Amino acid sequence: MTREGLTRRDVLKLAGVGGVAAAVLSGCGPLAKHVRRHPYHDMPEYALPGKSVYFATTCRECPAGCGLVVRTVEGRAIKIEGNPNHPVNRGATCARGQAALEGLYNPDRTRGPKQRGGREISWDQAVDAVAAALQETPPEGIAFLLGLAPDHLAELVYEITQALGAPPPLRFGGLAMMEARETLTQAAEAVFGQKALPTFDIARADLVISFGANFMETWLSPVAYAKAYGAMRQGHPGRRGVLVQVEPRMSMTASNADLWLPAKPGTEGLVALALGRLMAEVAGVEAPAPFADVDPAQVAEQAEVPLAKLEKVARYAVEKSESVVAIPGGVVLGYDNGADIARAVLALNALMGDLGKASRVFFTPPAGGQAPLPPASFQDVRSLVDRMKAGKVQVLFIHGVNPVYELPEALGFADALLKVPLVISFSSFDDETARYVTYHLPDHTFLESWGYQRVQVGADREVLSAFQPVVVPVFDTRATADVLLAAVQKVGGALAEAVPYKNEVEFIQKKVADFRGRNDGIYQASNPKLFWAFFLQHGGWWTKEATAEPVQGKVVKVGTDKARFSQGDLHLVVYPHPLLGDGSQANYPWLQETPDPMTTVMWNTWVEINPMTAAKLGLENDDVVRIVSPYGAIEAVVYLYPGIRPDTIAVPMGQGHTALGRWAKDRGANPVALLGAGTNAAGDAAFAGVRVRVYKTGRRHQLARKENVVGVYGDGRRIPVTKHEAEAATSKHQE
Amino acid sequence: MAGGNGHEHTKWVMVIDLDKCNGCNACVTACAMENNVAFTGEEENAYGRGMHWLRVIRYWEGEWPNVRVRYMPMMCQQCSNAPCEPVCPVFATLHSEAEELNIQVYNRCIGTRYCANNCPYIARTFNWFDYEWPEPLNFHLNPDVTVRRRGIMEKCTFCIQRINQGEEQAAAEGREVRDGEIQPACAQACPTEAIVFGNWQDPNSKVRQLAQSQRGFKYLHELGTEPKVIYLASEKHDF
Numbered sequence: 013m014t015r016e017g018l019t020r021r022d023v024l025k026l027a028g029v030g031g032v033a034a035a036v037l038s039g040c041g042p043l044a045k046h047v048r049r050h051p052y053h054d055m056p057e058y059a060l061p062g063k064s065v066y067f068a069t070t071c072r073e074c075p076a077g078c079g080l081v082v083r084t085v086e087g088r089a090i091k092i093e094g095n096p097n098h099p100v101n102r103g104a105t106c107a108r109g110q111a112a113l114e115g116l117y118n119p120d121r122t123r124g125p126k127q128r129g130g131r132e133i134s135w136d137q138a139v140d141a142v143a144a145a146l147q148e149t150p151p152e153g154i155a156f157l158l159g160l161a162p163d164h165l166a167e168l169v170y171e172i173t174q175a176l177g178a179p180p181p182l183r184f185g186g187l188a189m190m191e192a193r194e195t196l197t198q199a200a201e202a203v204f205g206q207k208a209l210p211t212f213d214i215a216r217a218d219l220v221i222s223f224g225a226n227f228m229e230t231w232l233s234p235v236a237y238a239k240a241y242g243a244m245r246q247g248h249p250g251r252r253g254v255l256v257q258v259e260p261r262m263s264m265t266a267s268n269a270d271l272w273l274p275a276k277p278g279t280e281g282l283v284a285l286a287l288g289r290l291m292a293e294v295a296g297v298e299a300p301a302p303f304a305d306v307d308p309a310q311v312a313e314q315a316e317v318p319l320a321k322l323e324k325v326a327r328y329a330v331e332k333s334e335s336v337v338a339i340p341g342g343v344v345l346g347y348d349n350g351a352d353i354a355r356a357v358l359a360l361n362a363l364m365g366d367l368g369k370a371s372r373v374f375f376t377p378p379a380g381g382q383a384p385l386p387p388a389s390f391q392d393v394r395s396l397v398d399r400m401k402a403g404k405v406q407v408l409f410i411h412g413v414n415p416v417y418e419l420p421e422a423l424g425f426a427d428a429l430l431k432v433p434l435v436i437s438f439s440s441f442d443d444e445t446a447r448y449v450t451y452h453l454p455d456h457t458f459l460e461s462w463g464y465q466r467v468q469v470g471a472d473r474e475v476l477s478a479f480q481p482v483v484v485p486v487f488d489t490r491a492t493a494d495v496l497l498a499a500v501q502k503v504g505g506a507l508a509e510a511v512p513y514k515n516e517v518e519f520i521q522k523k524v525a526d527f528r529g530r531n532d533g534i535y536q537a538s539n540p541k542l543f544w545a546f547f548l549q550h551g552g553w554w555t556k557e558a559t560a561e562p563v564q565g566k567v568v569k570v571g572t573d574k575a576r577f578s579q580g581d582l583h584l585v586v587y588p589h590p591l592l593g594d595g596s597q598a599n600y601p602w603l604q605e606t607p608d609p610m611t612t613v614m615w616n617t618w619v620e621i622n623p624m625t626a627a628k629l630g631l632e633n634d635d636v637v638r639i640v641s642p643y644g645a646i647e648a649v650v651y652l653y654p655g656i657r658p659d660t661i662a663v664p665m666g667q668g669h670t671a672l673g674r675w676a677k678d679r680g681a682n683p684v685a686l687l688g689a690g691t692n693a694a695g696d697a698a699f700a701g702v703r704v705r706v707y708k709t710g711r712r713h714q715l716a717r718k719e720n721v722v723g724v725y726g727d728g729r730r731i732p733v734t735k736h737e738a739e740a741a742t743s744k745h746q747e
Numbered sequence: 748m749a750g751g752n753g754h755e756h757t758k759w760v761m762v763i764d765l766d767k768c769n770g771c772n773a774c775v776t777a778c779a780m781e782n783n784v785a786f787t788g789e790e791e792n793a794y795g796r797g798m799h800w801l802r803v804i805r806y807w808e809g810e811w812p813n814v815r816v817r818y819m820p821m822m823c824q825q826c827s828n829a830p831c832e833p834v835c836p837v838f839a840t841l842h843s844e845a846e847e848l849n850i851q852v853y854n855r856c857i858g859t860r861y862c863a864n865n866c867p868y869i870a871r872t873f874n875w876f877d878y879e880w881p882e883p884l885n886f887h888l889n890p891d892v893t894v895r896r897r898g899i900m901e902k903c904t905f906c907i908q909r910i911n912q913g914e915e916q917a918a919a920e921g922r923e924v925r926d927g928e929i930q931p932a933c934a935q936a937c938p939t940e941a942i943v944f945g946n947w948q949d950p951n952s953k954v955r956q957l958a959q960s961q962r963g964f965k966y967l968h969e970l971g972t973e974p975k976v977i978y979l980a981s982e983k984h985d986f
Contacts, residue, residue, distance in 0.1 A: 090890070094936070101938075104936060104938040104939075110773060228938075241767070262816070267818075270985075590772075605792070607803070609771055609772050612802075614789065655807075716790070718792075718802050
């Protein structure tokens with residue numbers, strides 16, 4: 013019917029032609045270890061023309077580890093669905109998971125190994141280069157920077173660095189920076205005695221008080237939390253869970269709350285303590301130490317939230333709720349007192365236990381008793397940058413993260429990269445970081461990859477989630493684990509003895525072998541081959557029964573230092589885009605085309621400003637403003653946003669790429685440029701401690717908003733969405 | 748009788764629980780990926796020419812600081828008494844008796860756009876241009892769904908390709924369609940299980956049970972369009 017669109021007839025025609033199409037369409041099927049090409053008449057038995065074949069795998073668009081089932085037709089991946097049996101997402105997917113096919117089939121992917129300057133090299137040359145780097149560099153000069161997924165690669169790299177005597181790999185990324193995982197982990201250790209990320213069972217909670225945790229957009233395990241949210245609201249007849257959200261900017265999560273408390277930035281911890289004290293008072297017991305130290309009336313005044321509302325929440329918690337959870341996360345952990353806020357909020361959970369409420373906090377048991385390699389803190393990354401700047405790093409390997417884009421410029425990662433003689437990137441895309449590298453050896457996308465992810469949060473049982481290729485590789489890419497293992501074998505000697513795996517699949521099979529002996533899994537296998545088949549068929553391994561038990565915390569001491577902010581007029585909230593995440597998916601056209609839930613804006617960067625503030629600054633919708641912080645400046649388009657404090661503005665992260673592909677490049681702005689490189693007490697980035705000035709540029713840019721549409725023939729004229737806007741429109745009309 | 752499921756005929760309805768819906772837009776992306784919906788870019792979208800078959804309407808309510816947001820996924824409501832149908836001069840927009848759905852025959856459509864003008868739900872989108880999926884992005888196009896070209900009106904079909912496949916499968920196995928077996932892409936993806944799809948004629952179906960809720964309403968029902976999408980109103984606890 014059309015040139016690009018495929019009909020069934022086109023599919024058949026395509027199968028006959030050579031090149032990439034034939035590799036995909038008539039490949040031997042992803043289950044084989046090595047790619048073979050078959051003529052069309054010799055298709056594998058399961059690939060019947062017109063019949064779908066489904067493969068279970070795991071999503072890698074964020075580190076949560078949701079199970080997927082991918083529909084393929086004649087060797088092409090057609091549609092992604094959630095794996096209905098998977099303990100994390102139970103059949104559901106988020107928009108980012110849905111769009112993953114646009115990563116797999118993205119025309120702007122890196123199509124083969126390259127050297128600096130874009131010169132193509134062979135994979136043999138690539139392996140030689142990696143082998144030479146491993147062999148000739150003193151171990152302390154080797155550094156690995158990895159993303160939060162996949163876990164199997166991090167574990168393999170860990171073994172290699174151990175064998176070499178090199179520093180262990182650092183795992184980090186933009187999303188990790190915004191989630192402040194280390195802060196949460198340290199606070200959990202203090203309150204619950206477990207050094208891991210806690211999961212909050214909101215499905216069975218009567219009252220959820222979230223302090224900045226945007227758990228339905230991007231935070232830790234958004235699909236698991238969204239699933240639980242649905243159950244919390246309407247899953248138990250006659251008992252509807254209630255959500256209260258405390259944060260300066262109304263996130264999508266907050267937009268679903270029954271009560272949004274826009275506390276003054278940095279006072280969220282005090283609000284938690286005041287709520288605790290009020291709850292104790294309602295219950296008629298004496299509040300323990302950190303709670304007793306605050307005066308609720310004073311806190312209410314300081315935080316600019318009505319005391320009456322706090323009292324009502326406290327009364328609801330004590331009198332109407334059997335279980336209450338308080339969740340710290342997102343932007344409120346990004347102040348320099350974020351560590352204290354996390355402790356205060358988690359301590360509130362402990363206090364609820366003391367008041368006789370059922371605990372709804374648990375820890376996902378690590379799969380096989382082995383926790384995944386934890387992410388680094390911002391502090392660790394800063395030390396790496398310092399070592400790079402000092403010329404102490406001779407070889408840097410980068411996988412699964414785009415530091416030049418995702419980390420604040422104030423950190424100076426790009427400058428530090430110039431001091432490293434040999435930089436090797438494994439990115440699937442020509443991203444910002446890839447411009448600084450000596451070698452670019454593209455990995456497969458996850459839909460072409462083997463691997464596993466140890467689920468860390470969101471599941472009530474041990475989950476080892478499996479990756480398997482659902483199609484044969486589209487381009488001349490190679491699994492990073494295979495490249496590293498080939499290099500290790502080339503180096504030989506003690507290194508090859510310590511890392512004895514022939515290839516990635518063998519490594520994974522050895523790692524999962526122990527699970528075969530377990531009799532509490534969802535399947536039993538009499539031999540390793542059968543176990544491997546089951547492992548892939550089910551999309552991983554997990555236990556039959558939920559084993560996570562609610563934990564009881566203890567009230568801990570909490571510091572009450574005030575948050576410090578940079579000079580400026582307005583607080584700045586930078587948050588991961590609900591659809592583009594940390595920006596790594598910005599080149600997926602349908603994620604650009606999917607409207608942002610709150611603003612309905614597509615394809616650009618907007619800055620959210622309260623209509624009252626905008627009126628003061630003389631700003632209207634679609635005005636382009638210059639936002640200046642002590643660390644940098646960006647330009648963005650004004651969106652009058654009723655759900656934000658008048659002293660705060662917010663900009664989503666995810667756009668503003670200078671590379672990555674045709675749909676991402678030169679579009680919008682990257683607000684990370686505005687952030688400093690300061691840290692909180694736990695070593696995480698103090699990314700919310702920035703204040704900015706906003707200047708009108710006089711230019712205008714019409715944002716593409718879904719809410720504009722007043723008919724198929726909508727001519728793009730705005731319809732007023734707020735009272736202020738309506739008044740502005742009316743007065744203009746009268747002029 | 749369709750699908751051999753023993754009922755008089757099937758009547759597919761959708762129930763959307765707005766108290767569960769968190770507005771995340773996963774349904775929008777899922778719909779696009781299933782139905783080969785074209786992306787049009789910033790300029791066209793600013794001009795109101797986005798091709799979304801499904802959109803999540805976001806309402807702002809109240810003034811600072813008592814601001815509240817409501818979400819409402821909106822797609823073709825598959826009206827039993829559809830305003831788009833009588834205005835089509837070429838019978839491209841018509842009612843299917845088998846599925847009781849409002850269908851669009853692309854090969855007949857001549858692009859008068861009368862139907863979109865007459866749709867109170869703004870559910871129809873028009874292909875102003877031929878949109879492209881640069882190779883190899885076109886590899887993921889669903890072979891069960893026609894790729895539309897310039898000058899054609901399109902809209903949500905309740906994923907009719909999935910309905911047909913499900914009914915054929917059930918008929919081939921000589922059984923009735925099981926409740927929940929057929930799911931459109933939006934319902935299948937929905938992270939909060941807000942969207943539920945099923946057969947109204949089956950008295951035990953989940954949609955039938957949910958529709959009994961006192962929170963149920965049909966959007967713009969006063970127009971007499973008899974929509975087949977039933978919304979369940981959101982609740983709020985007032986502090």
